[in-house]
Amino acid sequence: MVTAINSALDIILKENDNAVVLGEDVGVDGGVFRVTDGLQKKYGEGRVIDTPLAESAIIGASIGMALEGMHPIPEIQFAGFMFLGYSQLVNHAARYRARTRSTMSVPMTVRVPVSGGIRALEHHSESPEAVYSNMGGLVVVEPSTPYDAKGLLIKAARMNDPVLFLEPTKLYRLFKQEIPEEDYEIPIGKANVVKDGDSLTIITYGTMVPVVQNAVKAKNADAEIVDLRTINPLDENTFIESVKKTGRALIVHEASASFGAGAEIAARIAEKAIYDLDAPVIRVASPSLPYPLPGYENYYVPNEKRVGEEIDRILSF
Amino acid sequence: MIKNVFSGSVDYVQILDETGNADQSLFPKELDDKTLVQMYKSMSFARAADAKAISLQRQGRLATYGPMVGEEATQVGSAFAMRPQDIFVPNFRQHGVFMARGYPLYKFYLSWKGYEEGGAQKDFKSTAVAVPVGTQMPHGVGVAFAQKYKKTGAVVVAYVGDGGTSEGDFYEAINFAGAMKVPLVSIIENNQWAISMPRSRQSAAETLAQKGIAAGIKCVQVDGNDVIGVYKVVSEAIKDASDMNPSLIECVTYRMGIHTTSDDPTKYRPDSDVEEWKKKDPISRMRAYLSKNGMWDDHLEERMVQDDAKAIDDAVAQADAFKPDPKSMFENVYSFVPDVLKDEEEKAIHSNFWQ
Ligand SMILES: Cc1ncc(C[n+]2csc(CCOP(=O)(O)OP(=O)(O)O)c2C)c(N)n1
Ligand SMILES: [Mg+2]
DSSP: OHHHHHHHHHHHHHHOTTEEEEETTOSTTOOTTSTTTTHHHHHOTTTEEEOOSOHHHHHHHHHHHHHTTOEEEEEOSSHHHHGGGHHIIIIIITTHHHHTTTSSOOOEEEEEEEOOOSOOOTTSSOOOHHHHHSSSSOEEEOOSSHHHHHHHHHHHTTSSSEEEEEEEHHHHSSOOOOOOSSOOOOOTTOOEEEEOOSSEEEEEOTTHHHHHHHHHHHHTOOEEEEEOSEEESOOHHHHHHHHHHHSOEEEEEEEESTTSHHHHHHHHHHHHHGGGOSSOOEEEEEOSSOOOOGGGHHHHSOOHHHHHHHHHHHHTO | OOOOOOOOOOOEEOSBOTTSOBOTTTOOTTOOHHHHHHHHHHHHHHHHHHHHHHHHHHTTSSOSOOOOTTOHHHHHHHHHHSOTTOEEEOOSOOHHHHHHTTOOHHHHHHHHHTOGGGGOOTTSSBOOOOOSTTTHHHHHHHHHHHHHHHTOOOOEEEEEETGGGGSHHHHHHHHHHHHHTOSEEEEEEEOSEETTEEHHHHOSOSOSTTHHHHTTSEEEEEETTOHHHHHHHHHHHHHHHHTTOOEEEEEEOOOOSOSSTTOOGGGTSOHHHHHHHHTTOHHHHHHHHHHHTTSOOHHHHHHHHHHHHHHHHHHHHHHHTOOOOTHHHHTTSSSSOOHHHHHHHHHHHHTGGGO
């Protein structure tokens, strides 16, 4: 996925003179995960910019650039540190278009590594997608494969909106996938049916997509797997249609359960498909507490076994 | 009309030079031979424990670790300046301060193995390790405010990196400290690097100390590899802070090692830089001073190295023996255990945490 994202950034920087990449250690170092490796050499220090250590200014300055017709692609080093730029994101980026009645907009793509499972230090493993989806105005995207990462990022960087592009660190190097070298887009706001099935629908995204796929395989379940790809705005049609067909909805995400994206999905299923259900909607998510230090993370993040148990349970109704 | 309404300057202090010669006119009188030897031992111990942590990480027995090698004088010098009642506010690299102030070493290893229990520290005079850069500085202000409010007489010493001085929280904190006149000493541990970003790219300011001028607080720069200079400057700042005059100290040191065990510095800095700084090593400088003045010899060194190794091995063994209990995750979130967490916990226990 690292290579795929790098390739997308390369394409964007090449085609759009007004696009710049900025952030901590993104230039000389090529980013702490090497996602921006080689880009500064290719496009120069003026377009792949090593900034001082200041998240609020990284996001705030990006907003200013965007207002002047540039397309900044800031990187925040880890999800936990986005909160230092949170005010800029929610007080300004998310609201600009609405409060100027579309006369002003903030086209920028904020890349940020998210989620756990890599034994990282505190504040390096959070899954904050719901936090940014709640207030409206920010597009929140999270790929689960290298192919998706490239197509979604290219699309994001061509949109006239602030997009939060969440990159699951666990998937950066988890598996190799041949991806086209050339330019392609994947639509934002559209979920992807990863696997067809008739007896249950599993709605998931990000790090949990491979976990769900493995669990389904292990259980040999006739499950339809929906990868949201975009968390906000939700592609309700795709999962509602699927749930109407299968009659069962299992929601799997790594973020903690309470007030997570799963709650929103479950509510929409309750509103639009409750009479089609043969079983209660079930959520598999991390417990409702802060992400622990790495010594405990295996007890915290949902795994294949847990998803498997819940597949059995939902099919038993 | 134009007239000058303000001008400022920053002093640089060094007592022990790179070859181990001391400026006697500045030498703190209260430092007796015994204390000087303790300072040396404390720096050596921190370096040995730090090296052990790296090797444990390389064997997969520790999570990501950020070493402090090279920064011993800044950490130990300031720790020795603190009085027992004083409280320190670390970021994530002040291992030497923890050790010099007697933090149980096995807990140090335990926390870097990734267990919250390593940071459980009810009676230790510090706040918890803070990973988000700069965010600990406002805590320092609050902890200091509490000392003033409760009239404890204690002073607070807060640490931040050179990179950390670019964060809003840093500026807000030193400004707050000055405006509220709280007993806070802020120390910039300027090790010249913030991961791959050199100090020169972090700010156009000539010194980081001068940021204190804008906050209206005293500021000074000190050779951060000179344990005696750091001790002196911090001791004086603690005295000032006791009179509710906060200050900012920039310790000029060097990150001799990797940023963390996930970092590869060959990407961004030449080895020759590190070689240059090796000549200014804080530990060999102090050893030279002690030897010259008849306080240290090879025999004592050998014995110290053996004692340190044993203490470190014992601590590692104790940390290795720790058995995590995942129930502790659920039972320490609030002052009570809400039903939602009880449910989640029961389910997890029922399935043996899906292991
Ligand atoms: C708010 C925030 N942003 C980014 C990071 C990632 N990060 C960890 S340490 C570091 C560099 C810190 O440099 P400095 O303040 O000089 O301290 P040093 O690491 O040199 O001790 C960065 C960018 C972080 N921990 N917190
Ligand atoms: Mg630094």
